Amino acid sequence: MRNRFLIAAIAASALLAGCSGGGGSSPSPVSPGNPGGGSSPTGPTTQSQAVEAIGDANAIGSPLKDFADFDKTIDYAPAAAQSAGRVRATASGACNNGVEFFAPDKNGDPNSTETVDFYDSACTIEARDVVRIYSQSSSSSETVNLTDSLFAPGNSTPIATQSETHAISNATFNQYGYPIVADGYDLVAGDSLNIATAKTIVSDRELVMEPASNATNDFCADSAGYNATGFQRLDKTFGWQGGVLSGGTRTVNSDGSVTWTATHAGTVFKGAIGGLSVATGVQNTACPISTPMFTLAGGTAIGTYSVPVVATFAHGMLESLSITGATLANGDTLNVTTNASEPPSSNLYITGTVSNGSTQIATFAVDAYGDGTLTVSSNGGEYVIVDWHVVR
Numbered sequence: 001m002r003n004r005f006l007i008a009a010i011a012a013s014a015l016l017a018g019c020s021g022g023g024g025s026s027p028s029p030v031s032p033g034n035p036g037g038g039s040s041p042t043g044p045t046t047q048s049q050a051v052e053a054i055g056d057a058n059a060i061g062s063p064l065k066d067f068a069d070f071d072k073t074i075d076y077a078p079a080a081a082q083s084a085g086r087v088r089a090t091a092s093g094a095c096n097n098g099v100e101f102f103a104p105d106k107n108g109d110p111n112s113t114e115t116v117d118f119y120d121s122a123c124t125i126e127a128r129d130v131v132r133i134y135s136q137s138s139s140s141s142e143t144v145n146l147t148d149s150l151f152a153p154g155n156s157t158p159i160a161t162q163s164e165t166h167a168i169s170n171a172t173f174n175q176y177g178y179p180i181v182a183d184g185y186d187l188v189a190g191d192s193l194n195i196a197t198a199k200t201i202v203s204d205r206e207l208v209m210e211p212a213s214n215a216t217n218d219f220c221a222d223s224a225g226y227n228a229t230g231f232q233r234l235d236k237t238f239g240w241q242g243g244v245l246s247g248g249t250r251t252v253n254s255d256g257s258v259t260w261t262a263t264h265a266g267t268v269f270k271g272a273i274g275g276l277s278v279a280t281g282v283q284n285t286a287c288p289i290s291t292p293m294f295t296l297a298g299g300t301a302i303g304t305y306s307v308p309v310v311a312t313f314a315h316g317m318l319e320s321l322s323i324t325g326a327t328l329a330n331g332d333t334l335n336v337t338t339n340a341s342e343p344p345s346s347n348l349y350i351t352g353t354v355s356n357g358s359t360q361i362a363t364f365a366v367d368a369y370g371d372g373t374l375t376v377s378s379n380g381g382e383y384v385i386v387d388w389h390v391v392r
Contacts, residue, residue: 004147005326033240047234048379051302053362054231054390055268056328056354057374059239059305060336061388063264064318064370066223066243068388070207070250072130072146073166073187091176095123103176105131113176117316119153119345122222126151127317127345127369134177140168142177150387152371159371160386162199164191168241170285181250184211186285190292191229193387200229200391202264204278204294205243209250216251219262220244220284222292226299227391228275231383238390239276241296242266245281246288257314258280262332265306271299303329317344332356344368371382 091103091113112133119125124385129149136142148162171185177255186208193201200379203225209217222243230237248262269276272321279297310322326334336352343349347365354361366372370388375381384392 038099054238054330055302057390059268059328063309064241065388066205067260067311072147074181097315125153138239140171143167160193160195162191162193169386170245182212184209188283198229201389202228208284208291215247219248220246220287220289222294224278224294224296236270239296244388255314259312260333261310263308267304268302269299270302271297296339348373
């Protein structure tokens with residue numbers, strides 16, 4: 001039911017956004033029968049809590065979005081290959097614990113791979129389909145274009161598509177053009193999340209992955225992004241900037257899973273629809289990062305956040321999440337739970353509550369890929385989360 005709600009909400013929102021335009025004045029509901037500010041115009045108190053809740057949700061989602069995207073840089077391989085920083089030897093497309101890997105891609109493009117992730121280990125419920133075409137510019141650098149189709153369980157039509165460009169440098173590469181993680185590399189990535197024909201989320205990120213020691217890489221990173229379509233009922237849009245400027249680690253575990261451990265700190269913003277953009281500075285190639293490459297331009301800061309995260313990905317899917325002692329805008333705090341009794345395809349796989357003292361601000365519930373809903377506690381208004389960020 002929740003997955004059907006997600007698809008309907010995204011489709012309705014995209015259609016209305018296309019009719020009214022990115023900066024139009026007519027409000028568009030977030031979900032059928034339950035608009036983001038309630039069925040009547042949003043009052044000041046309700047609107048301020050909605051603004052706060054969306055900012056908090058994006059702050060929580062930022063590190064998870066970054067880690068998930070960094071994880072795309074390499075293929076999801078068995079433990080022995082992962083420990084060496086390499087992808088699996090087979091490229092036949094056979095199901096391997098919830099992943100199908102093709103080289104070349106299904107279309108037969110030169111210098112390409114295709115990775116299909118499934119919600120289940122038997123490869124029957126498709127979750128993500130990533131087509132990757134790479135071009136090596138030198139022995140240590142290449143450019144990669146990725147097209148990522150996002151699926152809700154049991155649906156053959158994507159709920160969204162993501163276009164990404166990766167520039168990888170200071171790397172050594174395997175036979176499929178993936179950087180060998182154990183040797184370290186630098187990454188600059190830009191992507192846009194598109195719902196229907198609307199470019200909805202725009203973000204940029206950089207990663208410095210240092211050479212591994214005993215299956216653990218130290219890393220640092222920064223990113224910035226914003227919602228390009230905005231929220232018509234609130235007459236606002238939202239953005240974020242931040243990162244792991246030092247102290248991050250990526251560890252390959254004995255079972256082949258990968259654990260990212262870091263404190264992601266930054267700032268969330270609000271602004272006029274169409275008033276935000278990403279400013280680009282100089283790429284970093286060593287840790288710690290003193291000046292982030294990407295920052296947000298425009299808007300007004302809602303507040304800062306600091307989110308200590310331990311996130312484990314198995315075969316590219318989030319398997320467990322621990323966030324302890326997170327601080328969000330306006331002194332808000334976070335309680336988050338990974339519900340192992342739920343399947344990864346369930347929108348109740350990861351649940352959380354944002355509170356300020358004894359006042360509950362919002363709750364959220366997403367699946368293992370960060371698709372689900374954010375609910376504002378003051379009026380029950382629901383917003384759609386796709387790929388770890390609030391889209392409508």
